[in-house]
Amino acid sequence: xxxxxxxxxxxxxxxxxxxxxxxxxxxxxxxxxxxxxxxxxxxxxxxxxxxxxxxxxxxxxxxxxxxxxxxxxxxxxxxxxxxxxxxxxxxxxxxxxxxxxxxxxxxxxxxxxxxxxxxxxxxxxxxxxxxx
Numbered sequence: 001x002x003x004x005x006x007x008x009x010x011x012x013x014x015x016x017x018x019x020x021x022x023x024x025x026x027x028x029x030x031x032x033x034x035x036x037x038x039x040x041x042x043x044x045x046x047x048x049x050x051x052x053x054x055x056x057x058x059x060x061x062x063x064x065x066x067x068x069x070x071x072x073x074x075x076x077x078x079x080x081x082x083x084x085x086x087x088x089x090x091x092x093x094x095x096x097x098x099x100x101x102x103x104x105x106x107x108x109x110x111x112x113x114x115x116x117x118x119x120x121x122x123x124x125x126x127x128x129x130x131x132x
Contacts, residue, residue, distance in 0.1 A: 008071060008130065011037040011054065019048040042076075063128035065118065072105075077131045080122065086110050088131045 014022070016029040019038055027048060035051040061067055068078040072091035079088040087109045094100045107116040 008042060008074075008076070009058075010040040010130075011058065012040075013051070014038040014048065016048065022046075062126040063130075064126050065123050065128060068128035068130075071130055077108075078128050079131045080125060081127055081129060084109065089116055 013035070014037060016027075016031075016034045016036060019036070020027045020029075022038065023046075029048070031050065033050060033052065036048050037051060037054045038046055038048055039054070040046050063078075068089075069091065071078055072089070073093070077088040077090050087107060089105055089107055091103060091105055092098075092100070093103045105116045105118070106113050
């Protein structure tokens with residue numbers, strides 16, 4: 001049986017030696033090709049993968065608003081890079097205890113939470129990012 005896996009990860013180019021320093025010696029790689037990526041999974045786990053392997057099975061994505069919306073459906077928060085660090089967008093999908101009956105976006109900032117409606121520039125941006 002064959003499977004297709006989909007997950008959102010962050011990857012930073014990093015040599016095996018650099019990753020060994022990050023892991024404070026808890027990592028060892030003996031291959032000739034030392035170039036790779038530090039991968040951070042949604043649950044915070046990190047690992048190092050050989051660059052040629054990583055690039056053969058992963059594709060960088062443009063973080064369009066559609067991709068950002070899919071991330072928000074999974075409970076993640078998103079923002080644009082030029083927003084203040086404490087500002088992010090979330091998606092609320094009502095349940096049986098909600099007063100609202102339809103899904104809606106809201107923005108959270110130092111001023112609290114308010115409903116959010118995207119501008120044309122935000123809808124067309126490919127620079128959305130997932131925030132913690």
